[in-house]
Amino acid sequence: MIVESGTKAKKIQQYLGRDYVVEASVGHIRDLPRGAADVPAKYKGESWARLGVDVDNQFAPLYIITPEKKGKVAELKDAVKSVDEILLATDPDREGEAIAWHLLETLKPKIPVRRMVFHEISEPAIRAAVENLRDLDHDLVDAQETRRILDRLYGYEVSPVLWKKVMPRLSAGRVQSVATRIVVQRERERMAFVTASYWDIAALMDAGAEASPRQFPARLVAVDGTRVATGRDFGPDGQLKAAARGKEAARALDEASARRLAEALQGRDLAVESVESKPYTRKPYAPFMTSTLQQEAGRKLRFTADRTMRSAQRLYENGYITYLRTDSTTLSDAAIQAARTQARELYGAEYVSPQPRQYTRKVKNAQEAHEAIRPAGETFRTPGEIAGEVDGDDFRLYELIWQRTVASQMADARGTTVSVRIAGSAATGEEVTFAASGRTITFAGFLKAYVETLDEGSDGQADDAESRLPELTKGQPLTAAELTPEGHTTNPPSRYTEPSLIKALEDLGIGRPSTYSSIIKTIQDRGYVWKKGQALVPSWVAFAVIGLLEHHFDRLVDYDFTATMEDELDAIAQGTQQRTDWLSGFYFGADQAAEGSVARAGGLKKLVGVNLEEIDAREINSVPVFDDVVVRVGRYGPYLERVRDGQSQRANLPDDLPPDELTPEVAEQLFSVPQEGRSLGVDPVTGHEIVAKEGRYGPYVTEILPDTEAPAESNGKKKAAKPKPRTSSLFKSMTTDTITLEDALRLLSLPRLVGTDPESGEEITAQNGRYGPYLKKGTDSRSLADEEQLFTVTLEEALELYKQPKQRGRRTAAATPPLRELGKDSATGKPMVIKDGRFGPYVTDGETNASLRKGDDVEKITDERASELLAERRAKAGTTKKAPARKKAAPRKKAEAKG
């Protein structure tokens, strides 16, 4: 039996015993090649090799065994030899069906193969599944393959457009581009938002000495029958909204009116106009699935999605919780009983829901292959019981999961909400109405065990919040103990956080449980989004990229794109739609693309071609902000630009300035920041001012040349080139704050002529460069040991240096002798040696290095074993992660460097 997860395999092996061999595929074992390096030599020359999909031949995919899975596949092949039947028990969803098919294709077994599915890991469920085998569902496999190919075509065709038009290494994809767009849209709303201010009156009502509580808060809601405006009555433009259906228009109260009214109400009699009470009931929340777990752990524990998943993985592997990547809220019967038992023991029978609760909330595009995330086993261990074994993040996360699961089988919370209106007239004759509301919870039910936390910036009320009013009856007289005019302002919609973005994606049906945390990581790694505290802030590059996609690939970043795709994939899975037709419509265009189809006349291929020609990179990288101020996304990051008096003005844009904080005032200030740097004085020889500045390559000094109005040659000749100011980087020991004029003049005297090579007659100069101080003779250079030598090195010393061969790097230590010499590598024929490195002994043929493994002995290792290690290392060479590329656009870089 082959399942996907190693932990699952172990568990199932326990249930089934020795008659079965349970193995894990550990996820997918084959995939499209990631890049040219993965493409087998046979296909290297093909025009479609870059995509890994032969688009002109029915979109035939080229599958390769994922390099890091080669060992796993070999193990499985070996295991197959000793059994008489194979059960493909991968997850019961689209991806699982595909993994099963890839296993079949790869293992090519000669024994019977059946498909087996189950939705929960318990002995009865597994035993039942073994008795109910079926065949592979090829339509479902087709649907997965179509999804895979669409994502590849989208990602690998659109990303190169971004490389050419915006910046190298950027990326676009069905999921990440929508995620980025959501964040950008929200920032645009914030930038366009106009704050409104309004006033009302807060009152403290007094119901008399008998009442309990005697006093309670109320707020002014109407004057002369017209509603007083609250924040909700204002639009994002700062204007009052017009009357909407079923809701009359409100009138905003200004400060003067509010103060005057409060004054006129002092000591006036008020009376209860109406009392309306309604029962309050609240059902428990569904048990956790991946998205809700990430959201609640984010809100309650402040974990990032990634941290939540790493902790959940540990809990899962050690048998504390069920599977962590799920979109289902279903509990097994045993789990429901366990939760009910625990609730009864902890809170009493009346706190348990009368009927077992099963939550069938359907998430868009849910595949429901697993159970909800819950404590593992048929009886739950309380947090107290595992406290000795588990701590830190894992303990806190387990506690959260346990509470939520137990609460899900508890009784509804019950109580009462009361709305009271209080009327009176002011001394000025105006009729006023105040409102007060209260909520009392008479039976806490599940709230005793678990209360969901509100999103940051939400103005809602927690489910267990109470506010008590005294017993009030219609007509009852009241007095206002306090009347306080209060000013308020409206707020722009808050930025997305990790939890709220995950929720937004989930609501759109975009992304899968296994990918939510990596989506967040991807959009950060690409420099599209950065975190400011909990908030996700889009970069200016994101504005440029999303602008490009919206204008030129609108369908692809449509929020309905994935939803439509899922419907059409379902049709493929049902066998009512052909995979090739569908892909052809998407890629080559359809003559009559169905309404709402991802296919469109034109098709992706043509669109990419047209856009590569037509998109104006300069326009795409200019984001208008206000007036004539534009943020331009350049090769070195974003900067501000505007035109004044026919001159283009530029200003640096701090990396950590969120787009919505770029107001006209801030921009004005940035434009006015003097670019001059610190003045050091005047060069006595030239009379030019010398300044020290911070540049792109670090601190440097330069001279300010007087504005020489170079008279243009009248007879059509080109203007004389402006003389360039002398510049020089500071030495390592200097800073712009402390450098003196004397030092600066010395620096500016470089390059220094050291002398002339008597052999070639070429001049040798000493200068400071990117890699430090060096000598230059024509095109031949030599590094100097230290900066001071720039001023002191003599011609003789220089000539001596030129006699030495070029040294690569200054730290060239003598090569360490090998620990042992071996024979020739069977693959390359090069001699192999064992060396001792920072991470222990390794074998090398001069090109490839491979660590010795546990059990390999330096003294006893054979040539065969060494060749094997080298071969394994070469196989993985293309797959290991390289050091993350330095990104000039990475928004936080400058700030870090300064800090």
Place this chain on the structure above:
DNA sequence: CAGTGAGCGAGCTTCCGCTTGACTT
């Protein structure tokens, strides 16, 4: 957007979803 050691040009960057143990020179 201060310019810097030779210069040219080929090759690479990139997607989404399944899974963790192996890796780093």
